[in-house]
Amino acid sequence: MTESRTYNDIIAGADQQDDDDKNYKEEKYLGNYLRFKMKREGKRFWAGDNISEYIDNEHVKAQLIDEAAEAFELVLDRLLIDRENDPNSKGTAHRLAKMYFNEVMAGRYETPPDATAFPNNSADRYEGMLVVRSELRSMCSHHHQPVSGVAYIGIIAAQKLIGLSKYTRIAQWCARRGTLQEELCNDIAREIMKATDSDNVAVYIQAVHGCCENRGIMAHSSLTQTTVLKGAFNNDGNTKKEFFDNIKLQQEFAPR
Numbered sequence: 001m002t003e004s005r006t007y008n009d010i011i012a013g014a015d016q017q018d019d020d021d022k023n024y025k026e027e028k029y030l031g032n033y034l035r036f037k038m039k040r041e042g043k044r045f046w047a048g049d050n051i052s053e054y055i056d057n058e059h060v061k062a063q064l065i066d067e068a069a070e071a072f073e074l075v076l077d078r079l080l081i082d083r084e085n086d087p088n089s090k091g092t093a094h095r096l097a098k099m100y101f102n103e104v105m106a107g108r109y110e111t112p113p114d115a116t117a118f119p120n121n122s123a124d125r126y127e128g129m130l131v132v133r134s135e136l137r138s139m140c141s142h143h144h145q146p147v148s149g150v151a152y153i154g155i156i157a158a159q160k161l162i163g164l165s166k167y168t169r170i171a172q173w174c175a176r177r178g179t180l181q182e183e184l185c186n187d188i189a190r191e192i193m194k195a196t197d198s199d200n201v202a203v204y205i206q207a208v209h210g211c212c213e214n215r216g217i218m219a220h221s222s223l224t225q226t227t228v229l230k231g232a233f234n235n236d237g238n239t240k241k242e243f244f245d246n247i248k249l250q251q252e253f254a255p256r
């Protein structure tokens, strides 16, 4: 565990005149300082929230990973796992910390994917429906168990288009957090609307949940489906039907 090597650099730019901040600069953990800062600024930092504006350089993240590793060491100790002699448990605390920040919860700490939009305003512009199938990996915020599934994102093209891979990048950015499937469905719809300026967006997710498969009811074939329908997908029966017909065609093409 390296001693807060960059901590002073990191907070050097913080509000020098603020007495509360001064107290927090004595604080050993950067994580505690950032939690204080978010509370003071009214920033919500639930498991499904993106807080990338507070992780504004790689030193911050490296420091937070070190601090989380130290905390995971304590968890392993409390679980009575011999992390000093068990070769498989030796680096586990640090592996867990890195995995949370860089993989399973990466969408909390990373800025939104760059989704450069292209104009869709020529005379022969595309006005039809687009349905993109996106593989999802997420984690439930209740049990930190894996959630894996597929999102079908439907959109009626508006004045701008984004690259096809961007739909999946946005969906994954929303998913790589601690989520509830219901919230995730909403989050993806909102971010796609933001990136495309389209009011007509639909998201259907089907996923299996580790918290139902590996524990609790141990249901191995349970599938959870959620749907969010906006604009024409919600108030036009034909649009809604076309979306679900397209999903069926996609599922025939690539069964799940």
Ligand SMILES: [Zn+2]
Binding pocket: 140, 141, 142, 143, 144, 145, 211, 212
């Ligand atoms: Zn759960």
